[in-house]
Amino acid sequence: MTRLPITKTPKVYVGGAFIRSESARTFPLRDAAGNFVANIPQCSRKDLRNAVEAAAKAGPGWAKRTAYNRGQIIYRLGEMVEARRTELAAALRLGGATATAATKEVSATVDRLIYYAGWADKYEQVLGSVNPVAAPYFNFTVSEPMGIIGLLAPPEAPLLALISLLAPAITSGNTVVALASSAQPYPAIILGEMLATSDLPSGVVNLLTGLRAELIPTFATHAHFRALGGVANKAEQTALKLGAAESVKRVKLFAAEAPINWFSSEQQSVDALRAYLEFKTVWHPIGA
Amino acid sequence: MAAPVQIAVRRLFNDVGPVDYVGLEERVAKFGTRSLKKNAKRFGLKLAVSMIDLTTLEGKDTRRKVEALCQKARQPHDDLGTLAVAAVCVYPAMVPHARRALGPHSAVRIASVATAFPSGQTALKTRLAEVKWAVAEGADEIDMVINRGAFLAGEFSSVQDEIAAVRATCGAATLKVILEVSELETYDNIRAASFLAMRVLRPGDFIKTSTGKTTLNATLGNNQVMLEAIRDYYLETGVPIAMKPAGGIRTAKQALTFLVAVKETLGDAWLNNTRYRFGASALLNDLLRQLEKEKTGAYPAPYYFSEATESY
Numbered sequence: 174m175t176r177l178p179i180t181k182t183p184k185v186y187v188g189g190a191f192i193r194s195e196s197a198r199t200f201p202l203r204d205a206a207g208n209f210v211a212n213i214p215q216c217s218r219k220d221l222r223n224a225v226e227a228a229a230k231a232g233p234g235w236a237k238r239t240a241y242n243r244g245q246i247i248y249r250l251g252e253m254v255e256a257r258r259t260e261l262a263a264a265l266r267l268g269g270a271t272a273t274a275a276t277k278e279v280s281a282t283v284d285r286l287i288y289y290a291g292w293a294d295k296y297e298q299v300l301g302s303v304n305p306v307a308a309p310y311f312n313f314t315v316s317e318p319m320g321i322i323g324l325l326a327p328p329e330a331p332l333l334a335l336i337s338l339l340a341p342a343i344t345s346g347n348t349v350v351a352l353a354s355s356a357q358p359y360p361a362i363i364l365g366e367m368l369a370t371s372d373l374p375s376g377v378v379n380l381l382t383g384l385r386a387e388l389i390p391t392f393a394t395h396a397h398f399r400a401l402g403g404v405a406n407k408a409e410q411t412a413l414k415l416g417a418a419e420s421v422k423r424v425k426l427f428a429a430e431a432p433i434n435w436f437s438s439e440q441q442s443v444d445a446l447r448a449y450l451e452f453k454t455v456w457h458p459i460g461a
Numbered sequence: 462m463a464a465p466v467q468i469a470v471r472r473l474f475n476d477v478g479p480v481d482y483v484g485l486e487e488r489v490a491k492f493g494t495r496s497l498k499k500n501a502k503r504f505g506l507k508l509a510v511s512m513i514d515l516t517t518l519e520g521k522d523t524r525r526k527v528e529a530l531c532q533k534a535r536q537p538h539d540d541l542g543t544l545a546v547a548a549v550c551v552y553p554a555m556v557p558h559a560r561r562a563l564g565p566h567s568a569v570r571i572a573s574v575a576t577a578f579p580s581g582q583t584a585l586k587t588r589l590a591e592v593k594w595a596v597a598e599g600a601d602e603i604d605m606v607i608n609r610g611a612f613l614a615g616e617f618s619s620v621q622d623e624i625a626a627v628r629a630t631c632g633a634a635t636l637k638v639i640l641e642v643s644e645l646e647t648y649d650n651i652r653a654a655s656f657l658a659m660r661v662l663r664p665g666d667f668i669k670t671s672t673g674k675t676t677l678n679a680t681l682g683n684n685q686v687m688l689e690a691i692r693d694y695y696l697e698t699g700v701p702i703a704m705k706p707a708g709g710i711r712t713a714k715q716a717l718t719f720l721v722a723v724k725e726t727l728g729d730a731w732l733n734n735t736r737y738r739f740g741a742s743a744l745l746n747d748l749l750r751q752l753e754k755e756k757t758g759a760y761p762a763p764y765y766f767s768e769a770t771e772s773y
Contacts, residue, residue: 222760225760394758394759395760396761397761416759419759420762
């Protein structure tokens with residue numbers, strides 16, 4: 174007797190739960206040869222709003238964790254990805270990557286997570302400072318997470334790029350709402366399942382799938398986002414910057430037109446951490 | 462002693478009829494599926510704002526906090542035009558401060574919980590004195606709690622007599638009778654208690670779900686039981702009783718769903734703040750946030766609104 178095939182219903186990971194879009198819409202995922210694979214949730218503006226609420230709820234708790242603990246959790250996420258390498262590689266191959274390229278990307282993804290896990294309790298020493306002042310005061314500059322960060326992932330290296338964007342943001346205590354590439358959403362769906370088993374508190378990372386054109390205006394104007402990052406083309410950048418100016422948020426975007434080598438060591442640095450930090454300078458009287 | 466109690470229970474329950482639990486749950490599950498967009502949504506949000514009893518009932522309430530609450534009640538937001546809530550709801554000790562803050566003839570009314578809120582467990586004499594004092598200090602509305610212990614023991618006439626006594630003490634003030642639904646345990650009990658209260662209330666007095674001090678507060682289900690009791694009582698006697706769900710309604714979406722229930726159960730005559738109120742504190746900010754979003758097209762952050770203390 175032949176078994177009926179059991180196929181997976183792709184769902185997005187928001188607020189620690191796997192959900193369909195509230196709009197009940199989907200768009201078809203096709204493999205590189207054009208065959209239908211699955212229906213991917215087409216998230217709406219309302220889903221984005223709900224994801225921001227989830228991120229806001231998780232934020233204070235995540236930011237309050239010790240840097241050491243955040244590092245442990247991100248390391249654990251690396252372990253979870255490592256343990257499910259084949260599944261992720263298969264998801265990447267669905268989008269047309271060769272076996273070698275897929276394996277290489279998964280390895281680079283794990284390495285990137287471990288890299289930022291290491292930074293978690295060290296960036297403050299590098300980025301913070303004790304400033305010289307000509308008065309009997311200590312003068313410190315310390316960093317604080319910004320809050321909720323909106324990220325737009327590119328279709329190239331869909332897994333590695335997504336992790337390269339979100340890992341530095343969460344390492345320093347921010348929470349993230351990320352939109353996976355519309356063309357290559359499947360690795361983000363699988364990644365959600367690893368986030369769920371990684372000790373990362375619910376809502377710290379929220380992954381949406383859907384159409385960029387539909388969601389970018391809300392990314393731009395939603396005032397609860399404190400910063401926007403990722404990859405966007407010229408027209409999208411204009412829309413994002415206009416919206417961001419209105420609600421005074423930081424924008425750090427890569428141009429989609431220029432090729433980015435996500436494997437390069439330039440894509441992992443303490444500067445990526447600095448991009449989503451606010452700095453606070455405090456005067457404290459000496460001897461008081 | 463047991464026999465007369467059982468007879469009283471049976472008589473009341475036969476009289477008011479049972480609640481179809483399954484049918485009711487199914488009915489309320491449908492209310493959330495109505496699609497309210499654009500103008501209808503704006504109308505609903507503004508209506509909900511005008512129906513709020515902006516509430517602070519904490520041991521740590523101070524004069525300043527009540528004054529700030531009154532200010533917010535009068536003008537919830539700078540950008541949204543003339544918008545005010547129905548009333549502020551405070552402890553009796555805070556009534557004089559609220560009256561001073563709002564002035565003698567304010568459109569925003571002052572509601573005060575009295576009768577040993579939230580438990581109601583003191584002597585009737587003390588409870589009536591509390592009501593009298595609150596009214597004398599300027600409360601326009603009194604929120605009383607029923608004697609749940611007596612109700613559950615089947616002593617219905619004593620529950621009803623106490624409500625009547627408080628009503629008489631209220632004078633011109635509107636009375637709201639808190640059934641504390643979570644302690645009544647079944648829908649049948651909620652319906653029976655609603656009728657018990659309504660039979661001694663004046664037109665325009667309220668029945669109210671809960672104190673907000675227990676774990677389970679207003680839900681669509683118990684709201685619906687009470688709305689249907691109000692409808693049946695109105696059809697029977699012609700006396701319109703008003704309704705106030707309280708506690709647990711925090712989001713604009715929830716509030717709109719409650720309004721759908723009102724519209725579809727009691728009709729447009731109940732869609733105003735003399736017939737329907739929300740007892741809430743956090744709800745107002747979310748309504749304002751949604752109204753602001755409707756106006757500008759952009760979702761504002763919660764910390765753009767007063768009293769949202771989270772800063773993330």
